[in-house]
Amino acid sequence: MSAPQTAIESVLVENRVFPPSPAIVKAARISGMAAYNALCAEADKDFEGFWAKLARDNLSWKKPFNQVLDESNAPFYQWFADGELNASYNCLDRHLGTPTENKKAIIFESDDGKVTNVTYKELHAKVSQFASALKGLGIKKGDRVIIYMPMTVEGVVAMQACARIGATHSVVFGGFSAKSLQERIQDAGAVAVITANYQLRGGKELPLKAIVDEGIAMGGCESVKNVVVYQRTATACGMLAGRDHLMHELTAKAAPVCEPEFVGAEHPLFILYTSGSTGKPKGVQHSTGGYLLWARLTMDWTFDIQPADVFWCTADIGWVTGHTYVAYGPLAAGATQIIFEGIPTFPNAGRFWQMIERHKVTIFYTAPTAIRSLIKAAEGDEKIHPSRSDLSSLRILGTVGEPINPEAWMWYYKNVGGERCPIVDTFWQTETGGHMISPLPGATPLVPGSCTLPLPGIMAAIVDETGKDLPNGSGGMLVVKRPWPAMIRTIWNDPERFKKSYFPEEMGGAIYLAGDGAVRNADNGYFRITGRIDDVLNVSGHRMGTMEIESALVSHSTLVAEAAVVGRPDDLTGEAIVAFVVLKRSRPTGDEAKAIAKELRDWVGKEIGPIAKPKDIRFGDNLPKTRSGKIMRRLLRGIAKGETLTQDTSTLENPAILDQLAENL
Ligand code: ATP
Numbered sequence: 001m002s003a004p005q006t007a008i009e010s011v012l013v014e015n016r017v018f019p020p021s022p023a024i025v026k027a028a029r030i031s032g033m034a035a036y037n038a039l040c041a042e043a044d045k046d047f048e049g050f051w052a053k054l055a056r057d058n059l060s061w062k063k064p065f066n067q068v069l070d071e072s073n074a075p076f077y078q079w080f081a082d083g084e085l086n087a088s089y090n091c092l093d094r095h096l097g098t099p100t101e102n103k104k105a106i107i108f109e110s111d112d113g114k115v116t117n118v119t120y121k122e123l124h125a126k127v128s129q130f131a132s133a134l135k136g137l138g139i140k141k142g143d144r145v146i147i148y149m150p151m152t153v154e155g156v157v158a159m160q161a162c163a164r165i166g167a168t169h170s171v172v173f174g175g176f177s178a179k180s181l182q183e184r185i186q187d188a189g190a191v192a193v194i195t196a197n198y199q200l201r202g203g204k205e206l207p208l209k210a211i212v213d214e215g216i217a218m219g220g221c222e223s224v225k226n227v228v229v230y231q232r233t234a235t236a237c238g239m240l241a242g243r244d245h246l247m248h249e250l251t252a253k254a255a256p257v258c259e260p261e262f263v264g265a266e267h268p269l270f271i272l273y274t275s276g277s278t279g280k281p282k283g284v285q286h287s288t289g290g291y292l293l294w295a296r297l298t299m300d301w302t303f304d305i306q307p308a309d310v311f312w313c314t315a316d317i318g319w320v321t322g323h324t325y326v327a328y329g330p331l332a333a334g335a336t337q338i339i340f341e342g343i344p345t346f347p348n349a350g351r352f353w354q355m356i357e358r359h360k361v362t363i364f365y366t367a368p369t370a371i372r373s374l375i376k377a378a379e380g381d382e383k384i385h386p387s388r389s390d391l392s393s394l395r396i397l398g399t400v401g402e403p404i405n406p407e408a409w410m411w412y413y414k415n416v417g418g419e420r421c422p423i424v425d426t427f428w429q430t431e432t433g434g435h436m437i438s439p440l441p442g443a444t445p446l447v448p449g450s451c452t453l454p455l456p457g458i459m460a461a462i463v464d465e466t467g468k469d470l471p472n473g474s475g476g477m478l479v480v481k482r483p484w485p486a487m488i489r490t491i492w493n494d495p496e497r498f499k500k501s502y503f504p505e506e507m508g509g510a511i512y513l514a515g516d517g518a519v520r521n522a523d524n525g526y527f528r529i530t531g532r533i534d535d536v537l538n539v540s541g542h543r544m545g546t547m548e549i550e551s552a553l554v555s556h557s558t559l560v561a562e563a564a565v566v567g568r569p570d571d572l573t574g575e576a577i578v579a580f581v582v583l584k585r586s587r588p589t590g591d592e593a594k595a596i597a598k599e600l601r602d603w604v605g606k607e608i609g610p611i612a613k614p615k616d617i618r619f620g621d622n623l624p625k626t627r628s629g630k631i632m633r634r635l636l637r638g639i640a641k642g643e644t645l646t647q648d649t650s651t652l653e654n655p656a657i658l659d660q661l662a663e664n665l
C-alpha cells in the first residue's frame, strides 16, 4: 500500500451520519445547530459575561459573586470566588415549596429487585438529619470525610450531608482494597469514614466495614476519629466502641433540621482519586460553585433533561460520573433518577434492559465496557437480548469512559435505541468535572465513534508538543485553551504535580493538557479521541492511535468481543504492534490460536493496511481493567515487552489475567 497513513485514517472515517429527527430538534432545550452555534458565539464574544450569566441563572447564591474568573495565580484559576452558596441547598432546599418537592428524586432498585421511591422532600429530610448527626460528631467545614459505600440512597445521602455541612468528601469505590483505602485516608487526612456493614452485589454479601477496619489498622490513619456504619444487611459486623456508630442510631438522635453551611464558591466540595489507568491515582480537588454550575448545566445541555424524564446513569458513586451525574447533577436539575445497587449481569445480563422497561427510563447513560460485555452476552443468549424488553420509553442514550468503537455504537443505536435515540458520546475526565466534548441530542448530527464538538464555552483544540495549533485532519494532543468553571483546582497535597501534569511548561504553562490524543475531522471539525498520549504508536514512521487498530479488530464482529493494542520496541520498525484479544467464543490455544491470529492479522491488513497488522496477537478470557472498567494499556505494554510486573496495580480489577496474557501463543 503506497499511502498507509491515508488508509489508516480511512478505517474510522465514518460515512454514516445520523442527524437528530425534526421532532427531537423541535422539543430540545438547545434546538438545532444554530442554537448551539449562537451559544458558542456568546462565549467567544464575552467569555466572562457568558459564564457569569449562566452561574446567576442556574444556581442559588447566598451571597452573589462580583468576581467571575480570577487568573492572577494561574494555573490555579478561581471562579466566582467572592460568592457564597451551598451545594446541598442547590440540590434539595431549592426545590422545596415548588411542585418538585413531591416528585420522586430517587427510584432505588436493590440488588434483589426491591424498589423504593424517595421524593425530594424525603431526601431533604434524610440529608438534613444525617448532616446534623455528622455535626454532632464534631465534623465541621473543611474536614475531609471518606465515603466507602455501596450504590444506595444512603451513599448519596452521605455525600449530600457532607456538602451540607461544608465537609469535603472523598468517595472510594466499594471494590477497592484495604490498602487503597488506607492510602486515600492518609492522603486526604480524613477525620471520619462513612461505610456500610456489607454491600450486596450479584446476590452476594461483600464486606465493607471489615475492609475499613483492615485499612485503618494498616497504620497512619490516626486522623480518623469516627466511623459511621450504614447497616445494609442483617449480618453483624465488628464495632469499635467510641469510634464506630450505626448510621440509623446516630441519625435517630440527631436534630431533624440542619441549616446548610454556606461556603465560598472555591471551597473544595470533594476530592476524588482518578481511576489509575495511566499511573498512580491523583487526588483531584473540585470546587463548589464552578463544579455545581457545570453539573447542572450539562444535565440541560447534554441530556436535555425535561421534567418528565426518568434519568439513569449507571456509574457508581465511586467514579466522577457517579458524582456529577448521580449525586449532584440530576438533583440540582430536579430530575427523577434511578439508583441501582447491583450489577448488570445479575440475575442475568438482561438486567439493564429489564430495568429500563420496569421504570420507563427515558435517558440511559453507561460505559462502553458495559455495552461491549452486554453485546457479548446478548449475542450468546437471545433470552437476554434487549429486543426482549420494551425499550420504547427511551429517548436519549449516552456513553462515557472510553472511546466507543463504531461497531459497538451501531449495536447500541440499533438494539437499545431502536434507531430513534441520539447517542451522546461524552468525552470528559475526573479533572474536568463534567462533559467537555459531546453531541447535543437536539442539535448535533451524530457520527459513530466521534464525541463530535466541544460544549459551548469549552475551548478545546488540538496542538503539537509545543502547544502550537494543528490543522484539522492531523492528530495531536487534546487541550483546553481557556479555563472553565468545573475544572480541577489542584491535586490534593501536590500542587507541583498538578502543574506538571496538566499545565506543562513546554506548552506555555497556561493551557490544560488532557493527556488524550485526538484528531479533528477535516470537513466538519468533529473530534475523535485516538487514545492516551502515551498510547500513540509509531510503526516505521507512521503514527497511529491504538484505537484505530482496536476498532478494526472489533469490527470483525463474528469473532472479536474486545481488543487492546499496545506498542513494543522493535529494532526494525521502531515499534511493533501487539494486540490482546478477547474472542466471542472461548480462548483458543495452540494451532487454533495461530490460525485465528492469522485471520485477524489479515483482517486488519485489509481494513487498515499492512502497516497496521499486529506483529503479535495474544488471546485472553478478559483484559486487565481498572475497577471502572477501563483497559489498562500501561500494564499490557509491560507484558508486550516481556517485563515482570513492578507497576502500580492497586486499581486493577482482575490481576490473574496478567499471567494468562503473558503466555505466548
Ligand atoms: P488516570 O488519570 O489515573 O490514568 P483515567 O484517566 O482512566 O485515570 P478518568 O478521569 O476516570 O480516569 O477517565 C478519563 C479518561 O477516560 C479520559 O482522559 C479518556 O481517556 C477516557 N474517556 C472518557 N470518556 C471518553 C469518551 N467519551 N471517549 C473517549 N475517551 C473517553
Ligand code: MG
Pocket (backbone or CB within 6 Å): 274, 278, 429, 515
Ligand atoms: Mg486521566
